[in-house]
Amino acid sequence: MEHNTLQGIIFDLDGTLLDSTGMWGQVDHKLMAYYGREVPPDLSERVQRMSIEEFSHFFVEEFSLPTTPERIAKQVSDMVAEEYRELLPLKPHAMELLDWLDGQNIVYGVATATYGELAAAALKRLGVWERLQFLITEQDAGAPKSQPQIFQQAAQKLHLGRRQIAVAEDSLYALQTAKRAGFFTVGVYDNASQPVWPEICATATVHVQNLLEMKPVLRGV
Incomplete structure (x- = not known):
């Protein structure tokens, strides 16, 4: 330049x-706990580069979750909403x-x-x-x-x-x-x-x- x-x-x-970022690092773990799945050790690294849409599709497909990507995206939004609106x-x-x-x-x-x-x-x-x-x-x-x-x-x-x-x-x-x-x-x-x-x-x-x-x-x- x-x-x-x-x-x-x-x-x-x-x-x-x-x-x-500390808050976001807990979102994938909370999702896995909600659906009763074990957390792979490299999960955070794998999802780091994903958009919200990619993240949602990945979780449904990778872990065969009984839900839809749209529902996952809504769950994530609900998890972090208070943090953005009031705390971070x-x-x-x-x-x-x-x-x-x-x-x-x-x-x-x-x-x-x-x-x-x-x-x-x-x-x-x-x-x-x-x-x-x-x-x-x-x-x-x-x-x-x-x-x-x-x-x-x-x-x-x-x-x-x-x-x-x-x-x-x-x-x-x-x-x-x-x-x-x-x-x-x-x-x-x-x-x-x-x-x-x-x-x-x-x-x-x-x-x-x-x-x-x-x-x-x-x-x-």
């Missing part, structure tokens, strides 16, 4: 702006970073794999919603973050070219997708991504341990 060309940021939500906090230093971005006239929005209604509820409760240029979900984009559409559509909503935008993510596969699509990428540390943190550091254009570290990084872009 050329010096001083950064004008926008596409933020991931869960694990990047919102401290929520921002990651440390998130608001300080957003204040700084506003002062630098750097525009930003959120691209997320989670339910749009719940993401919006959390962002409104936490005072972030009115700052955003957009919120786009995988459902809106018509593809998961393993494909570039969501980042390309987010760039259009910022009215910027990809060389003017940084994608901030805590997920290895999403960073890989954004990098392949030509975006400057910022790997953001989250406890849930600790096992693949070395790979994130090797993949992302830059990486940070916390959101506050993005300020000097972005100054130098």
Whole structure:
């Protein structure tokens, strides 16, 4: 990326702006307990890259559950709804970073794999919603973050070219997708991504341990 060309940021939500990955890590276990199934040791790793639709179909088909993907999706939504609407906090230093971005006239929005209604509820409760240029979900984009559409559509909503935008993510596969699509990428540390943190550091254009570290990084872009 050329010096001083950064004008926008596409933020991931869960694990990047919102401290929520610990909660999501329990959802698959709760589903398995509800249907009386044992939890495979690699389950969380297997479902990490899935969209909500893929996740729901996977559970029904992989474990022969006596239900439908639509029902699974509704159960998951019900499990996490209260957390988003009332409990989940921002990651440390998130608001300080957003204040700084506003002062630098750097525009930003959120691209997320989670339910749009719940993401919006959390962002409104936490005072972030009115700052955003957009919120786009995988459902809106018509593809998961393993494909570039969501980042390309987010760039259009910022009215910027990809060389003017940084994608901030805590997920290895999403960073890989954004990098392949030509975006400057910022790997953001989250406890849930600790096992693949070395790979994130090797993949992302830059990486940070916390959101506050993005300020000097972005100054130098």
